[in-house]
Amino acid sequence: MSDTGLQCVLVIDGSPDIHYIVGAQLKSERVSLLHAHGAEEGAALAAEHLPDLILLDLDMPDTDGMTLCAQLKADRTLADIPVIFLTGNMDVATKVKAFDMGAVDYVTKPFDAIELKARVRAALRTKRYHDLLTSKAQIDALTGLWNRGYLSDRLSSEVSVMAREASPVSVIMVDIDHFKSINDTHGHSFGDMVIQQVGESFVRSCRESDVVCRYGDDEFALILRNTSGASALALAERLCTDVAALEFSRGRQPVPVTASFGVATSDQFDDLAEVTAETLLGAADKALYSAKSQGRNRARGGQD
Numbered sequence: 463m464s465d466t467g468l469q470c471v472l473v474i475d476g477s478p479d480i481h482y483i484v485g486a487q488l489k490s491e492r493v494s495l496l497h498a499h500g501a502e503e504g505a506a507l508a509a510e511h512l513p514d515l516i517l518l519d520l521d522m523p524d525t526d527g528m529t530l531c532a533q534l535k536a537d538r539t540l541a542d543i544p545v546i547f548l549t550g551n552m553d554v555a556t557k558v559k560a561f562d563m564g565a566v567d568y569v570t571k572p573f574d575a576i577e578l579k580a581r582v583r584a585a586l587r588t589k590r591y592h593d594l595l596t597s598k599a600q601i602d603a604l605t606g607l608w609n610r611g612y613l614s615d616r617l618s619s620e621v622s623v624m625a626r627e628a629s630p631v632s633v634i635m636v637d638i639d640h641f642k643s644i645n646d647t648h649g650h651s652f653g654d655m656v657i658q659q660v661g662e663s664f665v666r667s668c669r670e671s672d673v674v675c676r677y678g679d680d681e682f683a684l685i686l687r688n689t690s691g692a693s694a695l696a697l698a699e700r701l702c703t704d705v706a707a708l709e710f711s712r713g714r715q716p717v718p719v720t721a722s723f724g725v726a727t728s729d730q731f732d733d734l735a736e737v738t739a740e741t742l743l744g745a746a747d748k749a750l751y752s753a754k755s756q757g758r759n760r761a762r763g764g765q766d
């Protein structure tokens with residue numbers, strides 16, 4: 463999706479005429495267009511903009527379209543972008559190879575404007591459903607927060623950013639204190655409401671760039687990009703105070719709720735090569751364990 467909210471189509475073709483014709487034919491469609499005139503530029507634009515559809519020339523002078531398509535499909539972040547080949551006459555073997563390579567469709571030059579638009583619309587419609595399903599599969603049904611599956615993927619990519627840009631990444635693990643007893647005393651639906659409101663309090667207190675996830679049961683995990691251990695610990699202490707200030711009651715009886723927090727940061731590792739999603743989560747979990755064993759309702763960092 464482009465910044466304008468329109469779906470984005472990347473045209474990769476060696477011929478300036480084709481860019482002109484595709485641009486003119488798709489003018490009436492609600493899409494934003496990006497143009498690349500060779501494979502290298504196309505791969506770079508695809509990685510930068512993550513378009514919703516790629517129209518790819520089969521016969522480019524530098525790298526041929528099949529090779530570029532295989533390259534895009536081998537990259538996890540680009541593999542789900544549908545590719546339509548733009549081609550002169552294709553024999554059956556080439557068509558089969560194109561589909562095997564991951565193309566969703568092909569259009570034969572010279573294009574018929576109505577046919578090109580219909581094929582682009584169909585591919586974009588499928589991509590929209592695909593994106594919707596992907597995001598739904600990554601959202602926790604009770605809280606509307608990101609789920610554990612999303613957390614692992616996102617943390618792995620934040621660790622790569624950390625290594626590339628030398629900016630710290632921190633993780634906070636949270637567990638609601640004595641949650642079993644809250645459930646047992648006041649019922650499962652009261653427990654559900656506590657989980658929801660604790661999650662909402664995190665979203666209210668965090669930055670847009672922070673990623674708040676339900677890790678499972680009564681546990682949450684937060685990813686804080688470009689955040690030092692000291693800042694992450696300060697945030698965890700604030701979140702801890704926020705949870706304790708939430709007001710829950712059964713009838714007129716107040717029900718106190720607190721949570722414990724464990725913080726880990728990439729900076730605490732002597733060797734950056736040791737920093738992975740798993741080691742960060744493991745370190746945060748260890749810090750959470752010390753917060754629990756030191757009396758709960760507190761935050762502890764990896765070096766405490």
Ligand SMILES: Nc1nc2c(ncn2[C@@H]2O[C@H](COP(=O)(O)OP(=O)(O)OP(=O)(O)O)[C@@H](O)[C@H]2O)c(=O)[nH]1
Pocket residue numbers: 604637638639640641642643645649650651652653654657678679680754758
């Ligand atoms: N209401 C509700 N309860 C859940 C849900 N998922 C798990 N639980 C319950 O959450 C409780 C988790 O308790 P624990 O974290 O193991 O222990 P605790 O009582 O919080 O104790 P400490 O973590 O040591 O403070 C269990 O009783 C689970 O049955 C859920 O979606 N909703």
